Amino acid sequence: MKRTLFALLFASSLMLTSCLKDKSPDPKEIALNEDGNIKNYLAAHPEISATKDTSGVYYQVISPGSGTHSGPNATITIDYSGQLLSGVTFNGQTDYKGKLSDLLRSWQISIPLIAAGGEILIISPSRLAYGTAGTSQIPPNSTVIFDIKLKKIEQ
Template sequence: MRKNLLLLLFVPLLVLSACFKDKSPDPKQTVLNEDGNIKIYLAAHPEISATKDTSGVYYQILNPGTGTHAGPNATVTIDYSGQLFSGVSIAGQTDYSNKLNTLLTGWQIGIPMIATGGQILLIVPSRLAYGVYGTSQVPPNSIVIFNITLKKIVQ
């Protein structure tokens, strides 16, 4: 009797669950929402005079640096710090070194804009940062602000 009762309760739930459509966000709408949120943030922070790249990354070159710029296969050494729009800091690092083409897409876009010794502020939409998965410190779908100093380039 209990098995029949459980079956009677379970089957309608199964049928009803099939009726609901996938509620995952529309990627185009996410891009528009994030861009709007970045514009609101910039309006509230007039000390930042960021420019929008065609990729959707906003950047402000604080110091252009001197010398050559990093190519996609270069190994770069950087100091960086990051924060969420809420002001919560995420882990930064000094003397972090890695191939440019393995870094966050937003970094791959921004770092080549400066030369050795240069400093850049990047406001990176979630799709070009940590995406839908986030990290232990960055919630999913978070826009992240990075301050990056390029210390060394090995082409």
């Protein structure tokens, strides 16, 4: 009797777990959806003439700055502000200092495009920013926009 009950419970649990589907979003689907959202955002904001990098990040060099550009191991000092595509501001800081290789992937891609004194607008898909986890202020899978002024580069 115990064996029959155990076999029945085991079989039932196998059937239930096989019926459950993985509810995690498909990364390719998220990327396509975000790219569409970015294109819609840009269409609604014709004052922005962003270029799409092969990584998927969009950027607009507002001012190129002058001098050398940062390498991956450079420590940079920036002023920045961040917002969601909806326009909700989530973060900003003046005189933020950090090693470029430790920062968001979209920043690693875009900041080397300008020199000290330059400014860049970055529209980043979630996979190059805060990803599927998000933060307390940023929902998961959120496209984010940064306005960054590069103040100083230490190679």
